[in-house]
Amino acid sequence: MSDTTSPWTLSMPEPQFDLMRRILAAPSPVGLEAAMTYGVLKPRFDSFAPSDWRLHQFKGHAGVVLDTHPGRDDLFKVMLIGHADKIRMQVRSIGEDGKIWINTDSFLPTTLLGHEVKLFSEDPQAPGKYRVIEGGTVEALGAIHFADPEVREGRKGVKKEQMYLDLQIHGENKKQQVENLGVRPGDTLILDRPIRHGFSPDTFYGAYLDNGLGCFVTAEVARLIAQAGGTDKVRMMFAIASYEEIGRFGSRVLAGELKPDAIIAVDVNHDYVAAPGIGDRRMQPLEMGKGFTMSVGAIASEQLNRIIETTAREHGIPMQRDIVGPDTGTDGMAGVLAAVDCVATSIGFPIRNMHTISETGNTRDVLAAIHAITRSVQALDALPDPHREFLDHHPRLDRAGALSHQGGDQPNEEKEEKK
Known part of the structure; x- marks a missing residue:
């Protein structure tokens, strides 16, 4: 240095x-x-x-x-x-339609919509061993067409209870497909976005x-x-x-x-x-x-x-x-x-x-x-x-000196900046 x-x-x-x-x-x-x-x-x-x-x-x-x-x-x-x-999200329950309902912890629910996450699942057959599932997204409404008029017009927000993970599950036995992965209530989710250089000089962004x-x-x-x-x-x-x-x-x-x-x-x-x-x-x-x-x-x-x-x-x-x-x-x-x-x-x-x-x-x-x-x-x-x-x-305020009015002149540095 x-x-x-x-x-x-x-x-x-x-x-x-x-x-x-x-x-x-x-x-x-x-x-x-x-x-x-x-x-x-x-x-x-x-x-x-x-x-x-x-x-x-x-x-x-x-x-x-x-x-x-x-x-x-x-x-x-x-x-x-x-x-x-x-901060993390957590699996709350698994629906019959394959939706994985989640808790949002300290996230503002609306900021999660549509974003990719990683789900870390502890192996039910080998406690202490974790697997990761990638490619899922956090959703709440599915599409604007299914939202209440108040939500569509921005007069009403999304509640945390509406948030779920979509793993694109389809076909028969959707809930069973999720359970066969070993996903259980309590499993952890985190956002999936590494930091990158930003557009403006010396900036960066990410999760x-x-x-x-x-x-x-x-x-x-x-x-x-x-x-x-x-x-x-x-x-x-x-x-x-x-x-x-x-x-x-x-x-x-x-x-x-x-x-x-x-x-x-x-x-x-x-x-x-x-x-x-x-x-x-x-x-x-x-x-x-x-x-x-x-x-x-x-x-x-x-x-x-x-x-x-x-x-x-x-x-x-x-x-x-x-x-x-x-x-x-x-x-x-x-x-x-x-x-x-x-x-x-x-x-x-x-x-x-x-x-x-x-x-x-x-x-x-x-x-x-x-x-x-x-x-x-x-x-x-x-x-x-x-x-x-x-x-x-330790600071002693009883020893503070008197301060009188200092006028309105700007410090020289500030004057130079405004020129």
């Missing part, structure tokens, strides 16, 4: 984009995350981790943690967390940016730290969590087991500027292509945020402030939920169309997050005593 370059100002190299594609493509629905953690990320960690680093494994879930200083509880422990689990991107960033920060020779005062724990989409259950276990002093969650955020129909909500103008985001709110540590923001400014890395209030909505809550005393914040990147098959992001935002986190970790490692830094320097 060269201090003379600014990777976040450049297009992502194709080999790096391909790694991101492979991580996001891993079939890792909630509860079945091992395809990403063990199938893609563990081999990736093994390819660059020094011999004295250690991979922590867990019994109750497929989360993993790459630890730079195993056993060194005297060091300042920083846990960087991405989550591997994807499950939430949150393969956080895992990709975590892995890339680990690689950069390893290439830079590691850390001395900071014990880094690069965590890939499970169960985030159903309540941050996986990361709280990781935090409870390893007791970090600081947590930095990495997860997708919203492009509020492009989000349709929310102008009257007065959301902060986060925007794709304008840099990574940093959570600011009651649960986010002002001390940790200060180090990240200062580091980003020193290196010219674009950053946006995200207002989160009492809950980051990410694995940044893991320490609080696990009753572990630690500072925490959440780093993200604005994307569009979250929880759809066409989530859209910008590679420069992702690169900005990777390098901002890497340099912030190195800034923490350069402190005389990271423990005392956070114990002794």
Whole structure:
């Protein structure tokens, strides 16, 4: 990693984009995350981790943690967390006509219509062995001709109870044809669309940016730290969590087991500027292509945020402030939920169309997050005593200085931009 370059100002190299594609493509629905953690990320960690680093494994879930200083509880422990689990659909029942009725989980039903999925079926004769069925589509109405007038005119939506998987079953004994495949209630479905380069420069789109991107960033920060020779005062724990989409259950276990002093969650955020129909909500103008985001709110540590923001400014890395209030909505809550005393914040990147098959992001935002986190970790490692830094320097509002009116002149940079 060269201090003379600014990777976040450049297009992502194709080999790096391909790694991101492979991580996001891993079939890792909630509860079945091992395809990403063990199938893609563990081999990736093994390819660059020094011999004295250690991979922590867990019994109750497929989360993993790459630890730079195993056993060194005297060091300042920083846990960087991405989550591997994807929202999924699930088989609810099988109809006599061969329709496979499904639950839609955290998807908006109307965004699923007509899209291809993969169905992962556990072999009834060999529990623990899975088969995949491809080529089915999610449907609800069949055709506009069969819809109620309110639905046809857009005055009424599609209910989640109407959603089913169509495997194009025909002929006699349709239900039996499905059952002969071993498909059963409880089987898992995920969207089938790997990420691709977008039309506009440095953009990409596809399914499950939430949150393969956080895992990709975590892995890339680990690689950069390893290439830079590691850390001395900071014990880094690069965590890939499970169960985030159903309540941050996986990361709280990781935090409870390893007791970090600081947590930095990495997860997708919203492009509020492009989000349709929310102008009257007065959301902060986060925007794709304008840099990574940093959570600011009651649960986010002002001390940790200060180090990240200062580091980003020193290196010219674009950053946006995200207002989160009492809950980051990410694995940044893991320490609080696990009753572990630690500072925490959440780093993200604005994307569009979250929880759809066409989530859209910008590679420069992702690169900005990777390098901002890497340099912030190195800034923490350069402190005389990271423990005392956070114990002794809590913000004191009683020491706030007076601020008077500053007039209406624009900063010079803004003036130049408008010329």
